[in-house]
Amino acid sequence: xxxxxxxxxxxxxxxxxxxxxxxxxxxxxxxxxxxxxxxxxxxxxxxxxxxxxxxxxxxxxxxxxxxxxxxxxxxxxxxxxxxxxxxxxxxxxxxxxxxxxxxxxxxxxxxxxxxxxxxxxxxxxxxxxxxxxxxxxxxxxxxxxxxxxxxxxxxxxxxxxxxxxxxxxxxxxxxxxxxxxxxxxxxxxxxxxxxxxxxxxxxxxx
Numbered sequence: 024x025x026x027x028x029x030x031x032x033x034x035x036x037x038x039x040x041x042x043x044x045x046x047x048x049x050x051x052x053x054x055x056x057x058x059x060x061x062x063x064x065x066x067x068x069x070x071x072x073x074x075x076x077x078x079x080x081x082x083x084x085x086x087x088x089x090x091x092x093x094x095x096x097x098x099x100x101x102x103x104x105x106x107x108x109x110x111x112x113x114x115x116x117x118x119x120x121x122x123x124x125x126x127x128x129x130x131x132x133x134x135x136x137x138x139x140x141x142x143x144x145x146x147x148x149x150x151x152x153x154x155x156x157x158x159x160x161x162x163x164x165x166x167x168x169x170x171x172x173x174x175x176x177x178x179x180x181x182x183x184x185x186x187x188x189x190x191x192x193x194x195x196x197x198x199x200x201x202x203x204x205x206x207x208x209x210x211x212x213x214x215x216x217x218x219x220x221x222x223x224x225x226x227x228x229x
Contacts, residue, residue: 044183
């Protein structure tokens, strides 16, 4: 039986942000949620950075040129956007609105800076901060990825340490422990279910 069968009929869809520093496992968590056939719309982010070896355009990200990204900004097609480690990332506005109108909960994976923007645009958004057990584990994960130059790695580590200080800006914090991916997903699903059972629920408007 798939996880989607355990979800109640939902009167009001949620806008859910999963955020946190680089290295905490945001992509891995979302991938497992998709594998479990959870009944969410997973927003695909647009980015100007080149794809990594295992990434697929339109699935992991929409990989676009800087010129195309500039056009999207000019034509107000993005819900939010930011420069993240020298590259642009942004959330397509129409994708989010269409999913909410269909009645589906919408999950977006964005950086801490982007989460702040979403909170200002939509105070009723549900913000979840994903993290590691401690800073040492986070730094070790960033070293293990081996996806950046020495300078790039130093920048990510410094940025991650600053982002960890912003947990209080979020509604929930979830520790993504090593080799406990399904537990992490279970906690996130429990948070979403609890929000749907609140007497005074969140009403998302964009």
